[in-house]
Amino acid sequence: MITCRHFYVKSHAVTTPEINLKDLPGSAGRLDILARCINASFWLSHDIRRDVVFHTILHGEPSPPVYIRFEGSKLRKVSPDERSIAIFIKKAIERIKEEKEIESTPGIFVSRKNFERLIKEHRDKKYYLLVEDGKYIEHVEICNEPFFFLGDHKDLDDDEKELLYEYDAEPISLGKRSYLASHCITIINWLLDRKFCRE
Ligand SMILES: C[S@@+](CC[C@H](N)C(=O)[O-])C[C@H]1O[C@@H](n2cnc3c(N)ncnc32)[C@H](O)[C@@H]1O
Numbered sequence: 001m002i003t004c005r006h007f008y009v010k011s012h013a014v015t016t017p018e019i020n021l022k023d024l025p026g027s028a029g030r031l032d033i034l035a036r037c038i039n040a041s042f043w044l045s046h047d048i049r050r051d052v053v054f055h056t057i058l059h060g061e062p063s064p065p066v067y068i069r070f071e072g073s074k075l076r077k078v079s080p081d082e083r084s085i086a087i088f089i090k091k092a093i094e095r096i097k098e099e100k101e102i103e104s105t106p107g108i109f110v111s112r113k114n115f116e117r118l119i120k121e122h123r124d125k126k127y128y129l130l131v132e133d134g135k136y137i138e139h140v141e142i143c144n145e146p147f148f149f150l151g152d153h154k155d156l157d158d159d160e161k162e163l164l165y166e167y168d169a170e171p172i173s174l175g176k177r178s179y180l181a182s183h184c185i186t187i188i189n190w191l192l193d194r195k196f197c198r199e
Pocket of ligand 1: 130132149153154156176177179
């Protein structure tokens, strides 16, 4: 039985609250990709997956890193469309405090945490790095409280991958084809539902 699913998507989106909501794929640094990944992580038809936690670090200009965490058990008021998700990311960036993590809106937390700190803080969980040439997911035992790591339109850097391997991350693959990150999340959620959710 799986208690909670974690997803991390590295984002190259901008770190200013001056986000043009009409240009998420352009001037916002592919914020559309991140919004779709968040949609794929949480939304069912007329429901939200309360057992999912989604993490991202925005790496774009002008002031990276911005770490944002969405907790399904506490999320309120966010709608599944890209615009609504982007509005809540904008609010998180607007309200960030330099010295400590804050809950910018219900279920959304923001801070200046970097990747190394994030990995250290969650080392009690089992890490799975999504890479096309990893071990086929159907041949991998998915442990309690799995934590999946994905790139957006670019992969994670080599030093980020190395760090994950130092924490015993397992490289796993959905096959040789390169899928969109949001589609990978949908596939993982579906595979885990098939395995663990009977109702
Ligand atoms: C759109 S892909 C990145 C594309 C490409 N690797 C690049 O850098 O141009 C986004 C992310 O989805 C994941 N991914 C895509 N296809 C996958 C597959 N077949 N198996 C495992 N992970 C995959 C990887 O984590 C990848 O970084």
